[in-house]
Amino acid sequence: SRERFAAIFQQVRDHFQQMFRKLFGGGKADLVLDPTCPDILEAGIEILAKPPGKELQAISLMSGGEKTMTAIALLMSIFRAKPSPFVFLDEVDAALDEANNERFNAIVREFLDQSQFIIITHSKRTMQVAGTLYGITMQEPGVSRRVSVRFEQNRDEVASAVA
Amino acid sequence: SRERFAAIFQQVRDHFQQMFRKLFGGGKADLVLDPTCPDILEAGIEILAKPPGKELQAISLMSGGEKTMTAIALLMSIFRAKPSPFVFLDEVDAALDEANNERFNAIVREFLDQSQFIIITHSKRTMQVAGTLYGITMQEPGVSRRVSVRFEQNRDEVASAVA
Amino acid sequence: MILKKVILSGFKSFPDKTEFDFDAGITCIVGPNGCGKSNVVDAVKWVLGEQSAKSLRGDQMMDMIFNGSSSRKSSGCAQVDLIFDNSDRTLAVEQLEVAVSRRLFRSGESEYLLNLQPCRLKDVRELFLDTGVGVDAYSVIEQGRVDILLKSNPQERRLIFEEAA
Amino acid sequence: MILKKVILSGFKSFPDKTEFDFDAGITCIVGPNGCGKSNVVDAVKWVLGEQSAKSLRGDQMMDMIFNGSSSRKSSGCAQVDLIFDNSDRTLAVEQLEVAVSRRLFRSGESEYLLNLQPCRLKDVRELFLDTGVGVDAYSVIEQGRVDILLKSNPQERRLIFEEAA
Numbered sequence: 046s047r048e049r050f051a052a053i054f055q056q057v058r059d060h061f062q063q064m065f066r067k068l069f070g071g072g073k074a075d076l077v078l079d080p081t082c083p084d085i086l087e088a089g090i091e092i093l094a095k096p097p098g099k100e101l102q103a104i105s106l107m108s109g110g111e112k113t114m115t116a117i118a119l120l121m122s123i124f125r126a127k128p129s130p131f132v133f134l135d136e137v138d139a140a141l142d143e144a145n146n147e148r149f150n151a152i153v154r155e156f157l158d159q160s161q162f163i164i165i166t167h168s169k170r171t172m173q174v175a176g177t178l179y180g181i182t183m184q185e186p187g188v189s190r191r192v193s194v195r196f197e198q199n200r201d202e203v204a205s206a207v208a
Numbered sequence: 209s210r211e212r213f214a215a216i217f218q219q220v221r222d223h224f225q226q227m228f229r230k231l232f233g234g235g236k237a238d239l240v241l242d243p244t245c246p247d248i249l250e251a252g253i254e255i256l257a258k259p260p261g262k263e264l265q266a267i268s269l270m271s272g273g274e275k276t277m278t279a280i281a282l283l284m285s286i287f288r289a290k291p292s293p294f295v296f297l298d299e300v301d302a303a304l305d306e307a308n309n310e311r312f313n314a315i316v317r318e319f320l321d322q323s324q325f326i327i328i329t330h331s332k333r334t335m336q337v338a339g340t341l342y343g344i345t346m347q348e349p350g351v352s353r354r355v356s357v358r359f360e361q362n363r364d365e366v367a368s369a370v371a
Numbered sequence: 372m373i374l375k376k377v378i379l380s381g382f383k384s385f386p387d388k389t390e391f392d393f394d395a396g397i398t399c400i401v402g403p404n405g406c407g408k409s410n411v412v413d414a415v416k417w418v419l420g421e422q423s424a425k426s427l428r429g430d431q432m433m434d435m436i437f438n439g440s441s442s443r444k445s446s447g448c449a450q451v452d453l454i455f456d457n458s459d460r461t462l463a464v465e466q467l468e469v470a471v472s473r474r475l476f477r478s479g480e481s482e483y484l485l486n487l488q489p490c491r492l493k494d495v496r497e498l499f500l501d502t503g504v505g506v507d508a509y510s511v512i513e514q515g516r517v518d519i520l521l522k523s524n525p526q527e528r529r530l531i532f533e534e535a536a
Numbered sequence: 537m538i539l540k541k542v543i544l545s546g547f548k549s550f551p552d553k554t555e556f557d558f559d560a561g562i563t564c565i566v567g568p569n570g571c572g573k574s575n576v577v578d579a580v581k582w583v584l585g586e587q588s589a590k591s592l593r594g595d596q597m598m599d600m601i602f603n604g605s606s607s608r609k610s611s612g613c614a615q616v617d618l619i620f621d622n623s624d625r626t627l628a629v630e631q632l633e634v635a636v637s638r639r640l641f642r643s644g645e646s647e648y649l650l651n652l653q654p655c656r657l658k659d660v661r662e663l664f665l666d667t668g669v670g671v672d673a674y675s676v677i678e679q680g681r682v683d684i685l686l687k688s689n690p691q692e693r694r695l696i697f698e699e700a701a
């Protein structure tokens with residue numbers, strides 16, 4: 046229904062404006078329904094994003110890492126409006142430098158009140174925030190096996206064993 | 209012309225079969241012209257790739273890192289058939305684990321006899337093989353500046369300064 | 372509701388029954404390229420009712436069954452189970468623990484199960500309605516797809532947004 | 537032939553004239569997200585004759601000119617120069633050092649230059665014919681695009697292959 050869509054859209058939009066500023070340490074972002082479209086159930090969604098200190102430009106001009114951070118801001122905003130009990134993230138940190146990887150880790154931790162996170166990663170930095178770490182190995186050709194590790198004991202061990 | 213295309217295709221194909229085995233430590237790969245097409249100037253190109261110990265499957269089923277390594281094998285095979293004096297690689301190592309990152313570094317070094325390589329990366333491992341390291345910073349908002357470093361002196365310094 | 376376990380048997384590169392236990396916090400899955408991490412993500416999408424083999428990186432659903440390796444024959448069947456702790460009764464069923472399963476045989480025969488009872492995909496979808504769980508929700512972000520919302524055009528983006536919200 | 541230098545002035549996030557010197561080996565370019573590394577790659581594609589703004593991540597060619605920042609006004613012109621050592625006479629010209637440049641003004645006026653002499657894109661293309669240098673060659677692999685040959689269908693792949701070979 047129109048009211049329901051408008052309500053959720055507005056919530057996601059509000060969260061997105063704040064989440065972007067939080068992840069970028071400033072700047073400005075917005076979600077905008079196509080104003081030329083009379084029916085909000087038909088209107089396309091535009092994303093505006095201006096990193097701190099930079100001018101507002103098409104999001105295509107953003108860097109790989111900036112796009113990932115913007116996407117994460119939008120994703121987390123949707124989660125705030127419509128929580129998922131669990132979230133699987135597969136190598137979403139691939140394009141992030143170390144500082145942004147830390148910010149991503151921090152935002153995931155903030156959402157633990159509403160979701161479990163299962164994160165696939167090659168980043169030792171992301172592994173640092175895991176409460177549980179599973180390794181997958183293929184000692185036998187073509188056959189996956191799980192290696193489980195309680196983090197407090199051998200974080201660095203499994204990280205290097207499976208890297 | 210048909211002969212020219214067939215000649216280059218065969219060269220790339222031969223290199224690809226070897227290059228794949230080198231990068232994967234075994235296995236089997238091939239480049240195949242669509243046999244149902246009578247005119248080789250019209251035939252589509254199929255890529256077959258079987259990592260060591262695994263069965264031959266659609267390349268879509270390969271992992272992110274395996275696809276990158278297969279793509280690198282194909283790219284380097286094209287370079288062997290038709291060298292470029294310089295090559296710019298922008299974060300091609302993003303999906304690679306440490307072992308594959310090393311193999312990628314090694315193959316780039318082998319091609320130094322025919323090309324210069326300019327590699328953009330976040331990987332400290334890739335930075336290790338650079339003869340020259342440039343950092344780019346944005347101290348002034350929105351303004352890129354180059355920081356140049358001769359590797360032998362301060363490799364770790366610039367790597368941490370710009371990360 | 373807490374996702375307690377994901378169990379893979381004969382699914383993609385997991386010929387042997389393999390269990391992953393999850394708690395309320397952050398679980399990281401790590402390992403070398405090609406070891407099977409993304410296959411676990413595919414397993415979760417598949418058991419929640421993913422209909423498109425392409426979206427699971429395959430050509431046909433049969434690609435979900437372990438295809439053999441140099442040391443193993445192929446499997447006859449793929450099965451994935453999701454085990455939920457339902458003590459907060461998020462899921463509108465009696466049980467405190469809920470198991471959702473999907474099976475696919477080489478014959479092409481396939482089934483969904485709810486607490487070991489055969490059911491239809493429709494029943495699985497209804498079970499998760501409005502819980503934020505499901506193939507159309509944002510609960511699974513696949514490798515290379517985090518910026519899918521940015522890459523889409525305004526209309527595609529709107530459709531994706533609508534599905535989830 | 538050796539690529540000795542790439543010079544950016546007013547191109548994307550480089551308002552100030554910035555030079556990158558390259559030698560025969562491996563040069564790595566590093567830095568935080570958004571600092572301008574991929575912009576250097578775009579600069580090389582652009583000066584070699586890239587016609588599609590989309591392929592340079594922009595909407596229109598005007599997006600290649602520095603657009604200003606919180607501390608700077610926008611530039612009036614973007615220029616990129618590639619300086620080659622031509623002592624092995626790979627390039628069929630007299631000079632031992634060859635400079636290829638491209639300029640774009642806010643007015644929309646744009647030009648190519650060969651050793652500071654205005655020329656047409658056609659002349660730049662002819663200069664690099666059969667040298668393995670050019671927008672269609674494989675000499676530039678953009679961020680996120682390394683597996684483009686794998687993702688394409690057999691016909692697209694064939695076209696890409698033909699262009700380069």
Ligand SMILES: Nc1ncnc2c1ncn2[C@@H]1O[C@H](COP(=O)(O)OP(=O)(O)OP(=O)(O)O)[C@@H](O)[C@H]1O
Binds near residue numbers: 265270383384407411
């Ligand atoms: N039906 C199947 N039978 C056997 N093996 C399969 C099957 N489907 C996929 N695989 C194998 O699973 C492997 C891919 O696993 P996956 O994508 O999970 O790797 P990954 O751990 O995510 O690696 P990366 O870090 O590179 O992303 C491939 O080597 C593929 O051959």
Ligand SMILES: Nc1ncnc2c1ncn2[C@@H]1O[C@H](COP(=O)(O)OP(=O)(O)OP(=O)(O)O)[C@@H](O)[C@H]1O
Binds near residue numbers: 102350547548569574
């Ligand atoms: N015409 C322009 N004027 C000013 N800034 C621009 C212009 N075009 C692009 N930019 C800026 O350049 C930045 C992107 O730079 P680039 O893509 O080179 O980053 P990067 O160093 O490759 O980062 P990453 O590691 O995330 O890939 C963006 O923040 C964008 O706003």
Ligand SMILES: [Mg+2]
Binds near residue numbers: 271272408410514
């Ligand atoms: Mg993966």
Ligand SMILES: [Mg+2]
Binds near residue numbers: 110679
């Ligand atoms: Mg980049």
